[in-house]
Amino acid sequence: MPIETLDQLTTSLKSAQIRAKSLSANFGRLMRLVLDEEIEAVERDIALVKTGRHYALRVNEEDAEAEREAKKRITKARRVAAEHEIDIRFGAMVDAEWQRFKVCNHFGP
16 A cells, blocks of 8 residues: 655645535535525415415314314204204193193083
């Protein structure tokens, strides 16, 4: 294995330092690009939220709307059932009251 001279080692070291600086600069640029992309994505999401077109919010809104409609149907069914029960009970009370005042229609024994 040949032994390198001091000048060769110095040149090799300077070359390695230049490559390291270049890699460091490239890594820094890459990280800035990644961060810029992430910031742009967040800003797009914010814009979608503000306009009401964000997918996750639309799904939540659609789920909430479906749940509201289901609860509305259940509430209406319960109200109708309660109205029918009230009508039936009121009718039974009216019939019971009229039974107290019923007069026999036939005369004689």
